[in-house]
Amino acid sequence: MNFFKRVPEEVQYVRLQLNTLSQTKKLTLCSILTCSAAIFQASGGFLPVFGYIISIFSTAPVIFCSLISIQFGILSYVLTIILLVMLQPSEVLIYSFTTGLLGLGIGISILYLNRKVTIIFCSSLYLVFGILVLLYALKFPILGPIGSKTFSLWETLGIFLFSFFYSLIWVELCLFCLKRLRVIFKF
Numbered sequence: 001m002n003f004f005k006r007v008p009e010e011v012q013y014v015r016l017q018l019n020t021l022s023q024t025k026k027l028t029l030c031s032i033l034t035c036s037a038a039i040f041q042a043s044g045g046f047l048p049v050f051g052y053i054i055s056i057f058s059t060a061p062v063i064f065c066s067l068i069s070i071q072f073g074i075l076s077y078v079l080t081i082i083l084l085v086m087l088q089p090s091e092v093l094i095y096s097f098t099t100g101l102l103g104l105g106i107g108i109s110i111l112y113l114n115r116k117v118t119i120i121f122c123s124s125l126y127l128v129f130g131i132l133v134l135l136y137a138l139k140f141p142i143l144g145p146i147g148s149k150t151f152s153l154w155e156t157l158g159i160f161l162f163s164f165f166y167s168l169i170w171v172e173l174c175l176f177c178l179k180r181l182r183v184i185f186k187f
Contacts, residue, residue, distance in 0.1 A: 006114050011175060015111070018068050026068055033061035034076045035058055037103075038083035041095045045088040058095060059103040063174055073107045093106045097130035106170055116171060122180020124167040128160050 021029070037058045037098035061078070066073025077100050084092045105126030109119040134140040136151055 002116070005116055007110065007116065007119070008175065008179060010179045011110060014178050014181050015067050020066075026072060030065050030072045031079075033065050034079045034083065034101075036138055037061035037088060037100070039075065041084055041091050041099065042088035043096075045090055054175065055091070055094075056099065059099045059106070059170060060174070060177075061105025061106045063110075063170075065135070066104055067110065070108060070111065073104050077097040077104050078100075084109055093134065093138070093143070097134045098127060098142070100132040101173070102127045102167065102170065106167065106174060110171075110174070120164065120167045120171050122132045123171065124160065124163040125168060128156075131159050132156065144183075 018026075037060075040058035040061075042057050043051035047052065047054070058080070062073060062076050065076035065129060070148060081096055084095055105123040106119070109122045113119045113122060131142060132137060134142045
């Protein structure tokens with residue numbers, strides 16, 4: 001796990017293969033991934049304990065839609081929010097500012113950045129921004145009783161460190177899955 005390593009060629013190759021799909025196939029893939037993201041995120045409200053573990057995976061569909069193109073990533077992000085309004089309204093804020101925003105950030109970062117450390121850093125900034133907006137602008141207690149309602153530099157640093165390691169896990173998982181996709185689908 002070398003931070004300064006370049007993104008493997010397999011990732012760019014899978015992205016090029018996704019771009020060879022017809023527009024209809026891209027839209028179909030995007031809609032399937034969007035529905036799965038909404039189901040993953042809504043599971044936190046339907047299954048009390050186990051569902052919160054499943055809801056973490058709502059980041060992955062947005063990442064893969066973003067790899068098709070930024071427009072499909074944003075489309076997936078917005079449509080998932082609309083589906084969550086209908087399925088589980090209590091999860092809309094959490095998805096909009098954390099898991100969905102992180103997926104969008106990782107997907108866009110993989111498209112434009114070449115080094116793992118820059119991808120991880122930029123995507124963690126997306127997550128930090130979302131958490132800080134929830135905490136301080138919207139006064140949503142996403143951290144529970146440990147979060148304060150007033151700005152704290154130490155709390156923000158802790159949020160950044162958490163976001164960095166969480167993004168690290170997601171980027172490594174995403175790059176691993178993209179390498180395997182090339183092998184599975186023989187791109």
